[in-house]
Amino acid sequence: MLKKVNYTKILFYLVLLTALGFGIWFYSYVFGYVIAALVLAYILDPLVNAVERLRFPRWLAVLSVYIVLAGLIALLVALFAPSLYDQGAQLISLLQEDRPGTTNPLVELPLLKDIHLVLMDLDARIPVLDLANEYVNFMDMVVEHLVELPKTIMQNYSTIIGAVSYVGMIPLICFFLLLDKVRFRKGILSLIPNRYFELTIILIGKTDETVGNFMRAMLFEVLAVALMVFVALSILNVPYAILIGVVAGVANIIPYFGPFIGGCVAVLSSLIAGQPTIMILWVALAMYLVQLVDNNLVYPVLVGKTIDMHPLIVLLTVLAGGWFGSLVWMLISVPLLYITYTMIRETYLNFKMFKLL
Amino acid sequence: MSLKDFLHKHLAFLRKPERYTQLKEFQIFEGLNNRELNVLDALLYQREYSKGETLYEKGFPVELVYLILSGEVQLQETQQSFGAGQVFDLGSLFSSDKRPDTAIAVEDTEVLALSHSDFNDLINKNRGLGVKVLKNICIQLSHLTHDRPC
Numbered sequence: 107m108l109k110k111v112n113y114t115k116i117l118f119y120l121v122l123l124t125a126l127g128f129g130i131w132f133y134s135y136v137f138g139y140v141i142a143a144l145v146l147a148y149i150l151d152p153l154v155n156a157v158e159r160l161r162f163p164r165w166l167a168v169l170s171v172y173i174v175l176a177g178l179i180a181l182l183v184a185l186f187a188p189s190l191y192d193q194g195a196q197l198i199s200l201l202q203e204d205r206p207g208t209t210n211p212l213v214e215l216p217l218l219k220d221i222h223l224v225l226m227d228l229d230a231r232i233p234v235l236d237l238a239n240e241y242v243n244f245m246d247m248v249v250e251h252l253v254e255l256p257k258t259i260m261q262n263y264s265t266i267i268g269a270v271s272y273v274g275m276i277p278l279i280c281f282f283l284l285l286d287k288v289r290f291r292k293g294i295l296s297l298i299p300n301r302y303f304e305l306t307i308i309l310i311g312k313t314d315e316t317v318g319n320f321m322r323a324m325l326f327e328v329l330a331v332a333l334m335v336f337v338a339l340s341i342l343n344v345p346y347a348i349l350i351g352v353v354a355g356v357a358n359i360i361p362y363f364g365p366f367i368g369g370c371v372a373v374l375s376s377l378i379a380g381q382p383t384i385m386i387l388w389v390a391l392a393m394y395l396v397q398l399v400d401n402n403l404v405y406p407v408l409v410g411k412t413i414d415m416h417p418l419i420v421l422l423t424v425l426a427g428g429w430f431g432s433l434v435w436m437l438i439s440v441p442l443l444y445i446t447y448t449m450i451r452e453t454y455l456n457f458k459m460f461k462l463l
Numbered sequence: 464m465s466l467k468d469f470l471h472k473h474l475a476f477l478r479k480p481e482r483y484t485q486l487k488e489f490q491i492f493e494g495l496n497n498r499e500l501n502v503l504d505a506l507l508y509q510r511e512y513s514k515g516e517t518l519y520e521k522g523f524p525v526e527l528v529y530l531i532l533s534g535e536v537q538l539q540e541t542q543q544s545f546g547a548g549q550v551f552d553l554g555s556l557f558s559s560d561k562r563p564d565t566a567i568a569v570e571d572t573e574v575l576a577l578s579h580s581d582f583n584d585l586i587n588k589n590r591g592l593g594v595k596v597l598k599n600i601c602i603q604l605s606h607l608t609h610d611r612p613c
């Protein structure tokens with residue numbers, strides 16, 4: 107016998123599905139905001155909890171963390187931003203500067219000039235060779251690209267303004283996420299069927315533990331490395347110490363290769379500034395020392411365990427990130443892979459224990 | 464949000480909703496003041512189980528302890544029954560072993576579920592509350608074992 111079709115039911119679910127699809131499409135633009143705000147909330151949550159422990163109501167705790175952080179950021183910006191900006195501008199003007207007698211400022215730098223001289227010497231000995239010119243041409247190209255950088259930034263100002271509004275919105279969204287954390291969690295959990303309820307709570311707990319701790323640790327590591335590089339290079343009198351510190355700290359997110367990138371930037375900047383060639387050694391040593399402290403002191407204390415990943419996988423992941431998106435994707439690809447891997451592993455283990463798999 | 468709503472929400476512990484009377488029915492929450500009951504309440508999930516539904520199976524990981532508001536829950540192996548105002552598998556508040564037994568709702572049952580990691584978090588934040596709850600649990604345990612030396 108043919109079962110009677112309940113058209114009302116089908117119609118209702120169709121309408122519901124359409125509404126849901128439209129909703130997803132409509133809100134897709136703010137997805138990024140919510141995710142970024144969630145990340146920020148994860149980082150700030152322990153601070154808010156610590157203040158709450160002093161018997162502050164939650165809203166006051168969130169507010170005080172915001173005020174203190176805003177003050178700290180303002181202080182840091184006031185202290186470092188002018189010199190950071192100056193250092194960046196100096197670096198660019200150094201590259202744009204026209205010096206009499208040479209075609210290219212880079213070729214005038216100590217080590218690079220030595221190479222140029224060797225090549226000219228070679229050219230003189232072997233007539234057909236024209237290496238010196240090729241070399242200068244190549245350097246011209248490098249300078250051209252470096253000089254273009256500020257222009258590129260200016261041309262993409264609308265993107266940058268978009269980014270600023272993005273940055274402004276996120277603390278606001280994060281504020282509400284922090285304030286009503288428990289309510290949001292309860293709301294979402296009330297939708298979960300009984301069979302999956304305990305499992306979901308366990309998974310949320312695990313996520314809090316791994317992802318939250320990991321992101322917080324990463325943030326503090328970036329700050330610690332940036333500070334240590336800044337101090338070390340300041341002692342060595344390397345110019346642009348703050349700029350290099352920031353770059354090295356951020357690059358440090360990528361395991362294995364990040365520190366190397368930081369080191370390269372430091373050495374290059376020492377060269378560009380026209381310091382003697384021997385400084386390469388000292389700068390490299392300083393960067394190595396920072397890594398030593400980071401790997402043996404900062405990392406074990408903050409994170410506890412390292413991201414246990416084969417260098418090849420890290421390399422491929424960073425490359426894939428570069429092809430997939432921009433520099434930002436290269437930076438976040440490895441942590442993202444780690445978080446995804448951990449989450450899938452935990453989900454699998456718990457599904458097994460709850461006999462769902 | 465008006466100021467009144469705001470105060471209403473964030474100074475909730477000044478009100479005395481029914482929920483507190485409900486919570487005070489549970490022996491382990493005896494002696495908690497309204498402020499403490501309010502923070503505790505934020506962590507409780509109200510769930511409904513229909514007759515015959517399984518709360519958990521033997522061997523499942525432990526995360527929640529259940530406080531029964533109404534209805535009845537039975538443990539399969541020991542055939543122990545628990546009714547309104549009772550808490551079962553209290554040990555799961557402090558350990559995360561496997562469930563020793565299967566729990567099934569014998570009739571339509573309303574429970575409050577408390578996650579043990581939330582609870583540990585809470586007693587770390589609120590030492591006073593932690594001590595009171597621990598004291599109540601000790602009293603309950605001593606009632607259970609008072610004719611057997613332990």
